[in-house]
Amino acid sequence: MLTVLAVIVYVPTVLVTLVAELLGLGEVIQEYLQSGAIALDSLVYMMGLVVITFVSMTIGLAVVSVAVGQHLIDERISVIGCYKRVLWRLFSVIYVSILLMLSLFIAVGGIVLIIPTLLAMAFILYASMTIPVITFERLKFTDGIKRSFQLVQKELPRVILALVLMGLLMVGIVVTLTWTLKVADPIVENMPMVGLFVQLVSGLVANCVLTMVVGTSITLLYLDVRSRKEKLDLEILKREFKWRIHTPA
Numbered sequence: 521m522l523t524v525l526a527v528i529v530y531v532p533t534v535l536v537t538l539v540a541e542l543l544g545l546g547e548v549i550q551e552y553l554q555s556g557a558i559a560l561d562s563l564v565y566m567m568g569l570v571v572i573t574f575v576s577m578t579i580g581l582a583v584v585s586v587a588v589g590q591h592l593i594d595e596r597i598s599v600i601g602c603y604k605r606v607l608w609r610l611f612s613v614i615y616v617s618i619l620l621m622l623s624l625f626i627a628v629g630g631i632v633l634i635i636p637t638l639l640a641m642a643f644i645l646y647a648s649m650t651i652p653v654i655t656f657e658r659l660k661f662t663d664g665i666k667r668s669f670q671l672v673q674k675e676l677p678r679v680i681l682a683l684v685l686m687g688l689l690m691v692g693i694v695v696t697l698t699w700t701l702k703v704a705d706p707i708v709e710n711m712p713m714v715g716l717f718v719q720l721v722s723g724l725v726a727n728c729v730l731t732m733v734v735g736t737s738i739t740l741l742y743l744d745v746r747s748r749k750e751k752l753d754l755e756i757l758k759r760e761f762k763w764r765i766h767t768p769a
Contacts (some may be wrong), residue, residue: 525587525602526728533573533727540708578617582606584735585652592743593758609654612661616650619643619665624669646672648683651728651735652742654761671742674749679741686737690730697726 535685606613626640648669653659671672682701701722746752 523728523732525583525597525599526731527724528599528645529576529583529731530573530724530727533569534724537569537723538720573727574617574621574627575614577727578614579606579610580727580731581617581735581738582609582655584652584732585739586655588654588736588739589757589761590742593754593761596746598752605655609658609660612654612659612664613651615661616647616654616664620647620650623647645680645683648672648679648738649742649745652739656742656757658760668715671745675745679745682737682741686734689733693729693733696727697722697729 583602583606586605590597590601620643623640623643627637627644639676646669647665649671650661650664653667653671654661654664657664657667701718743752743757
């Protein structure tokens with residue numbers, strides 16, 4: 521069921537990529553990488569694809585988070601129920617994701633600037649639980665970030681270790697998928713349509729797997745911290761999923 525939830529949110533990304541490839545925009549982008557010049561339509565495509573992929577990823581993480589909670593409570597997952605709960609706080613989820621993504625860019629791209637990099641990494645660490653906080657506790661983005669800071673502070677060493685292991689797992693998944701594609705390249709290089717199909721399917725699989733792994737891991741980490749420090753149990757979780765607002769201590 522988690523796979524179905526993840527696939528649904530990435531359908532727009534797949535469709536945009538398919539249309540662009542059929543229109544030849546993919547080849548134009550390859551020329552840009554070689555020459556440094558890009559046509560307006562290709563630029564629009566690139567920006568549109570980035571935006572659509574980002575929104576899909578954000579919704580996917582939130583939906584998977586809700587699905588984990590549903591499964592713990594009822595041992596079943598409602599696709600409609602997951603999306604309804606996420607859409608209720610969609611703007612908060614997207615806003616937080618933008619902040620986290622910008623922090624990641626600063627941490628990676630500004631590695632030579634020690635202070636901004638450290639600040640960005642600290643924000644990523646302390647705000648890492650914001651999406652499950654928003655979806656579980658009905659908090660807006662500002663209160664959600666504050667609440668995430670409080671939870672991370674309570675189990676900082678455990679959270680750091682969990683995020684490091686999660687990062688290593690993600691790297692392993694990406695490396696495995698990349699290696700698989702390289703193995704398939706010589707087989708499909710003379711079959712353009714088959715190659716396009718493999719590209720679309722591999723991109724969909726990669727996005728879905730990463731979304732499920734990250735969404736599930738962060739949610740379980742969030743629930744583990746609350747269980748240890750706030751004595752969270754299934755009864756409290758059931759009340760929160762009935763839209764009861766949590767009041768931070």
